[in-house]
Amino acid sequence: MGKRIGMRTVRLTHPPAVLGFAAVGGHMEGAGPLREYFDELSEDHFWGQKTWEQGESAMQRHALNKALEKATLHEADIECIFAGDLLNQCIGSSFSLRDTNIPFYGLYGACSTMGEALSLAAMMTDGGFARRTAALTSSHFCTAERQYRMPVPYGSQRTPTAQWTATAAGCCILGGEGEGPYITHVTAGKIVDMGITDPNNMGAAMAAAAYDTLSAVFRDTKTKPADFDLIITGDLGKLGHGIVADLFARDGVDMTKNYNDCGLMLFDVEAQDMHCGGSGCGCSASVLNGYLLRGMREKRWNRLLFAPTGALLSPTSSFQGESIPGICHAVIISNCRED
Amino acid sequence: MGKRIGMRTVRLTHPPAVLGFAAVGGHMEGAGPLREYFDELSEDHFWGQKTWEQGESAMQRHALNKALEKATLHEADIECIFAGDLLNQCIGSSFSLRDTNIPFYGLYGACSTMGEALSLAAMMTDGGFARRTAALTSSHFCTAERQYRMPVPYGSQRTPTAQWTATAAGCCILGGEGEGPYITHVTAGKIVDMGITDPNNMGAAMAAAAYDTLSAVFRDTKTKPADFDLIITGDLGKLGHGIVADLFARDGVDMTKNYNDCGLMLFDVEAQDMHCGGSGCGCSASVLNGYLLRGMREKRWNRLLFAPTGALLSPTSSFQGESIPGICHAVIISNCRED
Numbered sequence: 054m055g056k057r058i059g060m061r062t063v064r065l066t067h068p069p070a071v072l073g074f075a076a077v078g079g080h081m082e083g084a085g086p087l088r089e090y091f092d093e094l095s096e097d098h099f100w101g102q103k104t105w106e107q108g109e110s111a112m113q114r115h116a117l118n119k120a121l122e123k124a125t126l127h128e129a130d131i132e133c134i135f136a137g138d139l140l141n142q143c144i145g146s147s148f149s150l151r152d153t154n155i156p157f158y159g160l161y162g163a164c165s166t167m168g169e170a171l172s173l174a175a176m177m178t179d180g181g182f183a184r185r186t187a188a189l190t191s192s193h194f195c196t197a198e199r200q201y202r203m204p205v206p207y208g209s210q211r212t213p214t215a216q217w218t219a220t221a222a223g224c225c226i227l228g229g230e231g232e233g234p235y236i237t238h239v240t241a242g243k244i245v246d247m248g249i250t251d252p253n254n255m256g257a258a259m260a261a262a263a264y265d266t267l268s269a270v271f272r273d274t275k276t277k278p279a280d281f282d283l284i285i286t287g288d289l290g291k292l293g294h295g296i297v298a299d300l301f302a303r304d305g306v307d308m309t310k311n312y313n314d315c316g317l318m319l320f321d322v323e324a325q326d327m328h329c330g331g332s333g334c335g336c337s338a339s340v341l342n343g344y345l346l347r348g349m350r351e352k353r354w355n356r357l358l359f360a361p362t363g364a365l366l367s368p369t370s371s372f373q374g375e376s377i378p379g380i381c382h383a384v385i386i387s388n389c390r391e392d
Numbered sequence: 393m394g395k396r397i398g399m400r401t402v403r404l405t406h407p408p409a410v411l412g413f414a415a416v417g418g419h420m421e422g423a424g425p426l427r428e429y430f431d432e433l434s435e436d437h438f439w440g441q442k443t444w445e446q447g448e449s450a451m452q453r454h455a456l457n458k459a460l461e462k463a464t465l466h467e468a469d470i471e472c473i474f475a476g477d478l479l480n481q482c483i484g485s486s487f488s489l490r491d492t493n494i495p496f497y498g499l500y501g502a503c504s505t506m507g508e509a510l511s512l513a514a515m516m517t518d519g520g521f522a523r524r525t526a527a528l529t530s531s532h533f534c535t536a537e538r539q540y541r542m543p544v545p546y547g548s549q550r551t552p553t554a555q556w557t558a559t560a561a562g563c564c565i566l567g568g569e570g571e572g573p574y575i576t577h578v579t580a581g582k583i584v585d586m587g588i589t590d591p592n593n594m595g596a597a598m599a600a601a602a603y604d605t606l607s608a609v610f611r612d613t614k615t616k617p618a619d620f621d622l623i624i625t626g627d628l629g630k631l632g633h634g635i636v637a638d639l640f641a642r643d644g645v646d647m648t649k650n651y652n653d654c655g656l657m658l659f660d661v662e663a664q665d666m667h668c669g670g671s672g673c674g675c676s677a678s679v680l681n682g683y684l685l686r687g688m689r690e691k692r693w694n695r696l697l698f699a700p701t702g703a704l705l706s707p708t709s710s711f712q713g714e715s716i717p718g719i720c721h722a723v724i725i726s727n728c729r730e731d
Contacts, residue, residue: 137500157582162498173497369539
């Protein structure tokens with residue numbers, strides 16, 4: 054049973070352990086700097102299916118299966134799964150999981166979904182509601198482009214502030230006992246809307262939400278950036294990452310030492326012509342469940358603040374002139390349960 | 393901290409109390425048999441806004457505000473809210489909540505969302521992760537028609553198995569202490585797909601999920617239908633309700649005495665020309681947070697099994713020839729904490 058500390062944060066009483074994790078990705082992800090951290094990479098962006106949407110569901114299944122395999126667990130060992138994606142009605146998740154028997158809670162948190170799913174999975178485990186839980190999410194460049202912007206074959210020009218939706222999925226399995234790392238704290242996101250209306254500039258729209266949630270973490274847990282080995286937002290990209298650092302600088306808080314963003318890590322932004330960087334639920338999910346959690350197991354970092362961000366817009370809301378609400382869900386992941 | 397009983401069900405150790413609840417609806421809902429149980433009815437289907445989508449968000453805010461008012465609570469008293477809707481990227485919820493400061497977990501459970509939200513809110517409260525939580529959802533006939541089928545002004549013909557998306561929202565506020573009723577058990581849904589591909593026959597597609605989850609409730613809690621004053625699915629409509637009763641009859645389980653469906657209760661199906669009945673997240677949400685919870689407070693029923701169902705399809709999945717996965721999340725609501 055967790056203990057609330059401050060307004061937004063829960064300190065888990067018996068921090069759940071990461072039992073297994075996996076990241077899968079596509080061609081561009083394999084061509085990036087995190088190539089070796091993926092469990093599986095596919096050059097086929099249909100993942101053996103007939104449509105991109107079905108391919109995205111297949112990617113999720115691959116991520117789930119790899120995570121189970123690495124944890125030496127079976128589907129039947131997972132007592133509930135939290136999953137979501139960017140597709141309308143979250144069909145990436147519902148079609149990926151329809152052949153499993155795993156009790157399922159569907160989420161929509163845009164690109165923050167891995168943070169939201171991990172938060173709820175951790176609390177479910179800590180509260181004794183499930184012995185083993187999973188968090189699963191994905192995104193796909195081709196499904197996202199045709200849903201949000203233009204079908205890829207149209208060859209639309211991208212604006213300088215645009216980001217590139219990752220074709221990737223990540224899965225993390227939690228349980229009461231295990232070697233770790235552990236989820237020690239959960240900080241709930243709230244919706245922050247700074248009035249930005251350009252759907253090709255989502256990094257700026259989400260930066261304020263990241264600043265809001267990270268500030269809540271520091272305040273509630275009485276920590277400062279230096280108390281973490283690494284602070285990671287996702288997927289703000291170049292512009293959003295800079296805005297967050299600037300907002301903290303105005304408060305006299307130094308974020309220049311150990312703050313990075315999944316959208317800047319997944320790709321070589323310049324060489325791969327990614328404009329502002331990567332995005333999509335699969336971006337932070339694959340960076341966490343590939344590079345970051347492996348680095349924690351290898352003690353490269355011992356305490357991580359993982360804070361993925363989501364832009365809660367839709368094409369309809371943008372057509373209607375609405376601004377872009379953002380959200381950021383944070384978890385603290387540590388190699389030490391007592392942290 | 394909850395205690396797992398059986399494969400899918402959690403018995404809450406300290407069942408959370410319903411502190412407040414509210415239902416709001418539109419013209420058709422006000423013309424139906426549950427008229428007097430709504431807290432607010434509007435003849436304006438824009439709810440004072442410029443677009444239907446903005447109107448749907450406004451409806452959610454009205455439902456939240458009414459529920460807070462009836463519980464004599466303020467926004468700041470709610471430590472987290474679980475909300476979702478049918479709109480792409482769940483903009484009904486994110487735009488309704490962007491002006492609040494309430495920590496927010498976005499859900500997508502199609503028409504089962506009130507069940508999913510109540511389940512998670514109840515476990516969060518029971519686990520000590522939040523003192524007061526809320527579950528909020530909505531649907532709107534005009535936003536749903538233009539997103540899933542045809543814009544309303546086109547005057548499309550509806551098939552006999554079609555259902556009518558409710559223009560309604562419901563909100564339920566839970567807390568550790570209060571006069572009740574109480575959420576005593578939560579049974580997680582899993583995805584069930586019987587291979588039905590007709591998006592105008594969602595009742596049939598969801599019936600198997602309802603049968604699956606209700607069976608899990610009976611098995612896990614060692615109960616039979618007669619142990620409940622009322623068993624409510626939503627929103628299976630006429631056809632789906634009949635299928636569920638038939639499936640149980642084959643098992644020798646009698647569901648004819650006390651089983652109803654929100655899709656059959658919200659409207660006078662024949663007189664209002666609703667074809668198979670009502671549907672949409674707002675249907676089960678408003679029936680629960682209007683008629684049912686008031687009836688429990690008035691001791692008309694003392695133990696209720698509430699099991700809303702969702703069809704996890706999208707127009708894209710149907711265009712691609714996919715079948716319709718269904719899900720059903722159940723909670724037991726009782727006037728007695730020890731039930």
